[in-house]
Amino acid sequence: xxxxxxxxxxxxxxxxxxxxxxxxxxxxxxxxxxxxxxxxxxxxxxxxxxxxxxxxxxxxxxxxxxxxxxxxxxxxxxxxxxxxxxxxxxxxxxxxxxxxxxxxxxxxxxxxxxxxxxxxxxxxxxxxxxxxxxxxxxxxxxxxxxxxxxxxxxxxxxxxxxxxxxxxxxxxxxxxxxxxxxxxxxxxxxxxxxxxxxxxxxxxxxxxxxxxxxxxxxxxxxxxxxxxxxxxxxxxxxxxxxxxxxxxxxxxxxxxxxxxxxxxxxxxxxxxxxxxxxxx
Amino acid sequence: xxxxxxxxxxxxxxxxxxxxxxxxxxxxxxxxxxxxxxxxxxxxxxxxxxxxxxxxxxxxxxxxxxxxxxxxxxxxxxxxxxxxxxxxxxxxxxxxxxxxxxxxxxxxxxxxxxxxxxxxxxxxxxxxxxxxxxxxxxxxxxxxxxxxxxxxxxxxxxxxxxxxxxxxxxxxxxxxxxxxxxxxxxxxxxxxxxxxxxxxxxxxxxxxxxxxxxxxxxxxxxxxxxxxxxxxxxxxxxxxxxxxxxxxxxxxxxxxxxxxxxxxxxxxxxxxxxxxxxxxxxxxxxxxxxxxxxxxxxxxxxxxxxxxxxxxxxxxxxxxxxxxxxxxxxxxx
Numbered sequence: 001x002x003x004x005x006x007x008x009x010x011x012x013x014x015x016x017x018x019x020x021x022x023x024x025x026x027x028x029x030x031x032x033x034x035x036x037x038x039x040x041x042x043x044x045x046x047x048x049x050x051x052x053x054x055x056x057x058x059x060x061x062x063x064x065x066x067x068x069x070x071x072x073x074x075x076x077x078x079x080x081x082x083x084x085x086x087x088x089x090x091x092x093x094x095x096x097x098x099x100x101x102x103x104x105x106x107x108x109x110x111x112x113x114x115x116x117x118x119x120x121x122x123x124x125x126x127x128x129x130x131x132x133x134x135x136x137x138x139x140x141x142x143x144x145x146x147x148x149x150x151x152x153x154x155x156x157x158x159x160x161x162x163x164x165x166x167x168x169x170x171x172x173x174x175x176x177x178x179x180x181x182x183x184x185x186x187x188x189x190x191x192x193x194x195x196x197x198x199x200x201x202x203x204x205x206x207x208x209x210x211x212x213x214x215x216x217x218x219x220x221x222x223x224x225x226x227x228x229x230x231x232x233x234x235x236x237x238x239x240x241x242x243x244x245x246x247x248x249x250x251x252x253x254x255x256x257x258x259x260x261x262x263x264x265x266x267x268x269x270x271x272x273x274x275x276x277x278x279x280x
Numbered sequence: 281x282x283x284x285x286x287x288x289x290x291x292x293x294x295x296x297x298x299x300x301x302x303x304x305x306x307x308x309x310x311x312x313x314x315x316x317x318x319x320x321x322x323x324x325x326x327x328x329x330x331x332x333x334x335x336x337x338x339x340x341x342x343x344x345x346x347x348x349x350x351x352x353x354x355x356x357x358x359x360x361x362x363x364x365x366x367x368x369x370x371x372x373x374x375x376x377x378x379x380x381x382x383x384x385x386x387x388x389x390x391x392x393x394x395x396x397x398x399x400x401x402x403x404x405x406x407x408x409x410x411x412x413x414x415x416x417x418x419x420x421x422x423x424x425x426x427x428x429x430x431x432x433x434x435x436x437x438x439x440x441x442x443x444x445x446x447x448x449x450x451x452x453x454x455x456x457x458x459x460x461x462x463x464x465x466x467x468x469x470x471x472x473x474x475x476x477x478x479x480x481x482x483x484x485x486x487x488x489x490x491x492x493x494x495x496x497x498x499x500x501x502x503x504x505x506x507x508x509x510x511x512x513x514x515x516x517x518x519x520x521x522x523x524x525x526x527x528x529x530x531x532x533x534x535x536x537x538x539x540x541x542x543x544x545x546x547x548x549x550x551x552x553x554x555x556x557x558x559x560x561x562x563x564x565x566x567x568x569x570x571x572x573x574x575x576x577x578x579x580x581x582x583x584x585x586x587x588x589x590x591x592x593x594x595x596x597x598x599x600x601x602x603x604x605x606x607x608x609x610x611x612x613x
Contacts, residue, residue: 015411016425016429018485020432023431025446029446041451091339102325103325104329117343117347120347120596123571124354126575127585128351128588129346132349147342150342152347184326228550232438257435260434260436261434264434272497275494276494
């Protein structure tokens, strides 16, 4: 019995090594100088240039992209992450509320129209979506970055499921007290959904922050680049130069992963709850 | 499989993830006799002519503009040949489709996509399951392992691709040196098979935490009484896992199979885009990447749209197939 447990730990540690190792190496390597990395390969111990590298990446204009600083990219990422998460929650709560708590004529067809969006991810209709954005003149705007990503109904189904689990008695009681649909929504539904809103916010924030394909298409103006979008630029520099700025490339990669990783770590419980009880 | 209320209740508790999401909807629909819209309805509802439409309006508006309009557009332009300089377009019927399907290059990419999807799905599920079973088994350090193993979930695919580029770099990559130790001259970005290998490793790495989380929560949903009964009946741990635990995890595994297939087909775009570094010519790419290349680099609107429609059909058929045939074989009880 004892031996099997030891074996279990060995497997788990190998798993942790495989999963976390590359991240640690990236973090450590980013604190060395480019020439040093070029000579001696990747590093597993901290070097002395942590602050220099990150200051350069965050504040130097044109470090990689010519015009913008890492700080600006980080802000864009935050706008995308928060805007997407907030938009998704508002839209889907309203729609789910209508589907669950109202009797209306086109309920069935509305339901299926929303459901269909789950079948076709954005990736299969990128070109026409881009054309539509061009027609609407929304390229290189935050609206164009965020709103089209909202055209999928994952959140709606999540809230619909949750609203269905709320006991009917609450509505009966609220109606006896004379509460209308708005009052019931604000005073009963929203407070009850607090934990769910938090969980879905975390998941959607990470999803929005990590978007790559859509920002790549929508933003050609560098002042709208997000950190994840900027990865592409890192590589173009990487390919061409003599001694590539490995350190700055890794620093930017670390910056791109720190906020979502921290959020997942800190709110781990909500995050897992939201993930396993809903869907991405 | 019977559709008794108890079996559906059982499936709902055991397949917590599957029953919660949109996919669970199908499960629910199958086990309940009525379509979902009717069973959803609360006994008490508001009666208002206008309000439900008001609440639905924002969501529906966005779906129409950014989902239905582009989808219809894709189908429409797949039948036309667009002038690259924007001087009108001509109706060509199915020519775009036949061109695509006759192209050896396209079929090669389709073959690679199938292999890639199968391998990524298999390995990320297998490793995720292995780690979940082990993490569920140990008592000491359980929480620590869990925290460390789910980190990577939060990393964007292109960032994961960048990490891969680093580990497989010709100058500084430790994995290249490791492979050289076994006499394997790993040349990612130059050699087709080596690049494919690196892409698969990175894509699997990125997806393991997701599967781990779901398998672990599935395992923790198995009642202690069931485990104890199994322990009494069967001494062999492996057989116990195979005959008792795995069937109970089937709903979770089924749900993950769909999610992982979708992931390998679509979400790996970032990984691939970073790893082929704009030199897609002699590197492996997937069908989604091809749509992107033809549409945005090649300016072949008709061909790209036809490919989009083909992908739509593939996703559609895959979803229907998975629900109709695979779910039937899953034991919920």
